[in-house]
Amino acid sequence: MSEQEDLTFEFRDDFKRVGIADKVITLLTTPIGISPMVIDGDWGTGKTEFCQKLIHKFRSEHGRYRLVYVDAFQADHADDPLMTVLAAVAGEALEGEAKRTFLQKAIPVVRYGLQTAFKASVSHVLKENADDIADGLEKHLQDSANKAIDASVAAVLKDHEKAQQNLKALQATLADQVTADSPIVIFIDELDRCRPDFAVQMLEVIKHTFDVVNVKFVLVTNTKQLRAAINHRYGPLVDAQRYLDKFLKFSVRLPADVSGRVGYGYGENRLLASVKHYSNLVSSSGILAGTGLGQTDKEYFTFASELIQVNQLSLRQVETFTRYLEVYHSLSRGLAPDETAGLRLLRLFGVFVSCFSPDVYDNIQSGCTNADVIAPLLGVPTLLPDNEETYHYSRKLAVIIGLQLVQNSAFNAEHFMFESEDSQECWKKGFDYYFGNRSVLSDIWQPVKEVFSVLSLSSR
Structure with a gap:
């Protein structure tokens, strides 16, 4: 051709x-x-x-x-x-x-x-x-x-x-x-x-x-x-x-979306062009094809799609993101498929931060994580929803992962605590599912830092 x-x-x-x-x-x-x-x-x-x-x-x-x-x-x-x-x-x-x-x-x-x-x-x-x-x-x-x-x-x-x-x-x-x-x-x-x-x-x-x-x-x-x-x-x-x-x-x-399915929900939605581009790039990549990063793995694809949509990545930025994923996959054991889904997705988030958020990268490396800065990257709402909205947000994978990160940040974590026991229980189900019944990890930032080490070419 x-x-x-x-x-x-x-x-x-x-x-x-x-x-x-x-x-x-x-x-x-x-x-x-x-x-x-x-x-x-x-x-x-x-x-x-x-x-x-x-x-x-x-x-x-x-x-x-x-x-x-x-x-x-x-x-x-x-x-x-x-x-x-x-x-x-x-x-x-x-x-x-x-x-x-x-x-x-x-x-x-x-x-x-x-x-x-x-x-x-x-x-x-x-x-x-x-x-x-x-x-x-x-x-x-x-x-x-x-x-x-x-x-x-x-x-x-x-x-x-x-x-x-x-x-x-x-x-x-x-x-x-x-x-x-x-x-x-x-x-x-x-x-x-x-x-x-x-x-x-x-x-x-x-x-x-x-x-x-x-x-x-x-x-x-x-x-x-x-x-x-x-x-x-x-x-x-x-x-x-x-x-x-x-x-x-x-x-x-030029519109930023196309007709198509978003994630694994029901019905016909508007699929962001950048998400479609990401799926095509992963599927055609000689390195990433078959790794589950595309639509063959609903967790990887949904999480990546939400990161792309929340941060409004352009087609060119999606190409950069995919390139970094290829580099990371080539220099490591990938996103560690033997680990829990939550830990694998934390590694995916580490690649994303390496691409687009140098300030957040520096803060994570130095242990000065700021919940107010990290939350927008994952679409975590400023005020945690309660009652009827809780279930809606609890289905967003990026928000579930994001809450683990912001609630374990060095600064402003108190802005993202739950107001009621019912909300706490609703969100905990999501945490337990993705993190293997470990709602609070001893060091949730470690998988992210490991990604940073690989992409800086300093890991052994």
Whole structure:
């Protein structure tokens, strides 16, 4: 199976996103003014893979469309988003005489440094009316007695005028080559990973340079990070979302869940995409397959699933978690299958902490465990439920393991004690089941520390 074949929904669609792709393609092939469009998602949610599969599907179904892919993160070292997009369009969407003509018109645009013109004008043009700016400049020139300033302003205006002439020539050339029968769709990926100044300049280039009929843009990015980039560029007082609204026409957010079964309960639920990803990674791992870490062992899988959901791990973080499990399994006897379920799950928690919680790691190593910090990692409620809610929470495996940990922490353990004997008895049944009738272990942190020792490569 080739890498290109891998990037298709037919080969793999674990997160049931082909329907989203179909709708995106439908929108991009209608005359609705949705460009620039955003495919939004947090870091590590599989945006790039979705984009590649989307392009493959789009190309196979609509051959007349010319699709261009730009990895903005790979290009941001060049410090010229205009050049990046121009080169991509020339290289992937045009050929022959059309390509040569386009490049001839593109070179003067780059040479005159539209970026400089943008820096001087965009922050104002987006806030004020262009006519007002012209009036202000005219008044300034009339009132100023400083000939040096007059000359500098005149030079800037002359360069700006020349740049605009070249820009219009480039847009006209592109418009001649891009018709309703042969549109161009440009996908800009990884914009959220770029330097803030490069990311913002890319937005401005798209708006001001490529405002051409039958040319559409799709930004595959994390808009939360994009807003942060805007504030980094223009300051915290700028309303980043309103700024984005000036550029972006439509946004779709990749869902974090898929239809499926969660754990071993009854009924059809929404399965977190990250949990599904974890199951697939374990099943396909040459090291972890058959160890029970996947859905073949309900305790392992349920506990891992709850850790993933409570901490909202991204797909990329799940890959890190699985990699650490592979390392631990390779350097030890695994999660000690001969021990009680509770102790095995404590080792799984040790791998999780090694991956994502360095502060908790240090506190455990030093014996300064803080129940208030550890509880959120396992979804332990701040106030232990009583009466009718007790049974509901007592079924959560992560909470059962978590209560053992927080009640045996060096600090703030008193925040997680039971209020009634009935609640104590209800929870004790869970403790006894998983820890072999040992509700309080002599040193519950020892299995976790053993995991730390293995992963630090210091154990013998």
